[in-house]
Amino acid sequence: xxxxxxxxxxxxxxxxxxxxxxITHYVERIGLDLVSKEADGRVYLKAYDEFHHHSVVLRxxxxxxIDYFAFKADCQASVDAFRKRIEAWGLAVDDVPAGEQPxxxxxxxxxxxxxxxxxxxxxMALSENGPExxxxxxxxxxxxxxxxxxxxHCLLYGPNxxxxxxxxxxxxxxxxxxxxxxxxxxxxxxxxVSNKAHDIAFVKHPEPGKLHHVAFxxxxxxxxxxxxxxxxxxxxxxxxxxTRHGITxxxxxxxxxxxxxxxxxxCGGYTAYKDHPTRVWDGxxxxxxxxxxxxxxxxxxxxxxx
Amino acid sequence: MPQSLSEGGFxxxxxxxxxxxxxxxxxxxxxxxxxxxxxxxxxxxxxxCRKGGCGACRIKVTSGDYVTAKMSxxxxxxxxERQGFALACRLTPQSDLEIETAFxxxxxxxxxxxx
Numbered sequence: 001x002x003x004x005x006x007x008x009x010x011x012x013x014x015x016x017x018x019x020x021x022x023i024t025h026y027v028e029r030i031g032l033d034l035v036s037k038e039a040d041g042r043v044y045l046k047a048y049d050e051f052h053h054h055s056v057v058l059r060x061x062x063x064x065x066i067d068y069f070a071f072k073a074d075c076q077a078s079v080d081a082f083r084k085r086i087e088a089w090g091l092a093v094d095d096v097p098a099g100e101q102p103x104x105x106x107x108x109x110x111x112x113x114x115x116x117x118x119x120x121x122x123x124m125a126l127s128e129n130g131p132e133x134x135x136x137x138x139x140x141x142x143x144x145x146x147x148x149x150x151x152x153h154c155l156l157y158g159p160n161x162x163x164x165x166x167x168x169x170x171x172x173x174x175x176x177x178x179x180x181x182x183x184x185x186x187x188x189x190x191x192x193v194s195n196k197a198h199d200i201a202f203v204k205h206p207e208p209g210k211l212h213h214v215a216f217x218x219x220x221x222x223x224x225x226x227x228x229x230x231x232x233x234x235x236x237x238x239x240x241x242x243t244r245h246g247i248t249x250x251x252x253x254x255x256x257x258x259x260x261x262x263x264x265x266x267c268g269g270y271t272a273y274k275d276h277p278t279r280v281w282d283g284x285x286x287x288x289x290x291x292x293x294x295x296x297x298x299x300x301x302x303x304x305x306x
Numbered sequence: 307m308p309q310s311l312s313e314g315g316f317x318x319x320x321x322x323x324x325x326x327x328x329x330x331x332x333x334x335x336x337x338x339x340x341x342x343x344x345x346x347x348x349x350x351x352x353x354x355c356r357k358g359g360c361g362a363c364r365i366k367v368t369s370g371d372y373v374t375a376k377m378s379x380x381x382x383x384x385x386x387e388r389q390g391f392a393l394a395c396r397l398t399p400q401s402d403l404e405i406e407t408a409f410x411x412x413x414x415x416x417x418x419x420x421x
Contacts, residue, residue, distance in 0.1 A: 017358060017359065017376045017377075017378065018376060062376075062378070062379040063359075063378040063379045063380040064358075064359030064360075064378045064380070065359075065378075065380070237355060237356040237357055239355075256355040256356060256357050256359070257357065258357050259357055259358065259359045259378070260354070260355030260356075260357035260358055260359015260360045260378065261355075261359060262355065300352070300353060300354055300362065303354075303362070303411075304354035304355060304360045304362050305360060306355070306359040306360055306378065306380075
């Protein structure tokens, strides 16, 4: 294969204040499938179009936010090689043994200069409830709620964005389709390890380790409208949209889960190859970059994080 | 028993705001503020996630009785809760209230990490 090393986002573990409310939101509204509830209280979810065992882990806690974001590698040798490069760059790496989560192999973890925990792993069993692979239908059972197809990316807020960019591009082999540069430095970066427009993004922020949003992929713009219909019907706290981003060109709507973690469902977005140049936005045009139709930023979108 | 339930709700006086907000029984305070101070008027309390996670609507209650649903401890610690701090999106008045805003911005910025 031509894509080696890291392949894609694999797991996000989110903290929620009330597990039952969270399950209703992520399963009935966003449309993820409930894979299992384990003895330690964590709940495992996957989208209907994902092949592997799970992609979203919910953990009940007394504060909202993100525990970690994990990328899946093509093989254990790649994870071992990344470990050496990460340690050489100066980060401490710890081990999470196989079986810490169901159907999941050993993981390595480390804290990047923005204060977020990132993990890498190679092994996860295929789901018994994944998409068909032999003369497949587009789905086996009609999707629920917003019909999310996959965990897509997250946007994280924290300090030291320049160091984060260096780490992801030089150590983890990401490339950088888009960025926002202000006179006093880089405000935001969108990075990908595949050819999606983004697998992970960061915005400069004084408080480390914060979650701006986790995003799920929908099939098309009509599904964004359907998601908005569900938000009004079920009184989901809507943030912004439906609208489009200039950055990534994705079509989108933002809302909050019952613990205040921001969610996005989006579709579209361009294809990003490693030999493409980075698109750069400056402070005079960043409003159009973030919200292409409104052409201006809103305060809550910029500052509200968990 | 409610101490006062005038005009179908409790009167919430917000320090620095022009008019009080009337909060219906069982209604969360932030939703009463959003209803009664509609966009584009500047709201006396910031609106964020509306779900107890982000801390944008952090307030201090200086007078009155209320109950709260679960709030992220990043924004209201147990000690702060005892001192009257709360998130308006998780607070239901049990009497007329007097409040003031107490939004903190990023709380736990580490010195030197944003260079």
